[in-house]
Amino acid sequence: MFSMVSAEFYRGLGGLAALGFAASYIYGSRSPGSQIFGPTLIAPPRPNELALTFDDGPNPAWTPYVLDILARRGVLATFFLVGKYAENERALVRRIVESGHLIGNHSWSHPDLSLASGDRVRNELRQTSDTLEQISGQPVRYFRPPFGARRPVVLRVARRLGMTAVLWNAMTNDWKEPSGEQISQRLIDKIDGINACGTAANIVLHDGSHARQLANRGPSTAAAGQIIENYKSTHRFVTLEAWA
Numbered sequence: 001m002f003s004m005v006s007a008e009f010y011r012g013l014g015g016l017a018a019l020g021f022a023a024s025y026i027y028g029s030r031s032p033g034s035q036i037f038g039p040t041l042i043a044p045p046r047p048n049e050l051a052l053t054f055d056d057g058p059n060p061a062w063t064p065y066v067l068d069i070l071a072r073r074g075v076l077a078t079f080f081l082v083g084k085y086a087e088n089e090r091a092l093v094r095r096i097v098e099s100g101h102l103i104g105n106h107s108w109s110h111p112d113l114s115l116a117s118g119d120r121v122r123n124e125l126r127q128t129s130d131t132l133e134q135i136s137g138q139p140v141r142y143f144r145p146p147f148g149a150r151r152p153v154v155l156r157v158a159r160r161l162g163m164t165a166v167l168w169n170a171m172t173n174d175w176k177e178p179s180g181e182q183i184s185q186r187l188i189d190k191i192d193g194i195n196a197c198g199t200a201a202n203i204v205l206h207d208g209s210h211a212r213q214l215a216n217r218g219p220s221t222a223a224a225g226q227i228i229e230n231y232k233s234t235h236r237f238v239t240l241e242a243w244a
């Protein structure tokens with residue numbers, strides 16, 4: 001009887017260990033704050049700094065409006081571009097760079113790189129950096145993994161290509177929200193909380209969509225303007241280069 005109980009007990013323990021491993025693997029590959037699979041840049045202890053970052057563009061329907069808003073307020077931002085979209089929108093990529101903003105690599109086709117083969121990871125990142133460098137004439141130094149999904153090979157390949165992997169600490173489901181106010185209010189709550197803990201905010205908004213290049217990003221674009229209005233007199237807006 002005792003040995004049966006203990007066999008059950010140890011089987012249970014094994015199951016728990018496997019569950020624990022699975023849970024920490026998922027945490028390591030998905031959680032923006034996890035450093036389990038290698039160091040990533042999030043934000044430094046400078047609570048008066050904000051980095052606005054825009055993912056999944058360039059989107060010819062909305063990125064120009066985002067650029068207008070930033071220019072009007074004299075704010076610089078970081079754009080993580082999808083390689084295959086950038087190739088279609090070379091003039092828009094050049095406009096982003098010539099406006100003084102930083103561009104980063106967001107992979108060629110936005111797959112979940114935590115599930116992709118090593119070869120696929122290399123091709124996705126290299127092709128994107130090559131294309132962005134060819135368009136902009138500048139080296140690409142920052143990479144944001146699609147969906148924040150990663151595993152050791154993803155971070156290793158990014159490093160070998162000379163890029164710092166970047167996650168975030170302030171994001172909402174802006175791509176699903178119908179109103180800019182809702183997005184900006186949720187973000188402001190998050191940013192205030194992060195700043196209260198003594199940390200800068202690394203904010204994600206989407207000027208594009210991985211599903212299609214011409215997605216409607218009106219609410220996200222409006223939210224960007226509202227975030228800038230809310231913080232322009234108290235905070236410094238920086239690109240990720242300020243945190244390198």
Ligand SMILES: [Zn+2]
Binds near residue numbers: 056106110147210
């Ligand atoms: Zn993305």
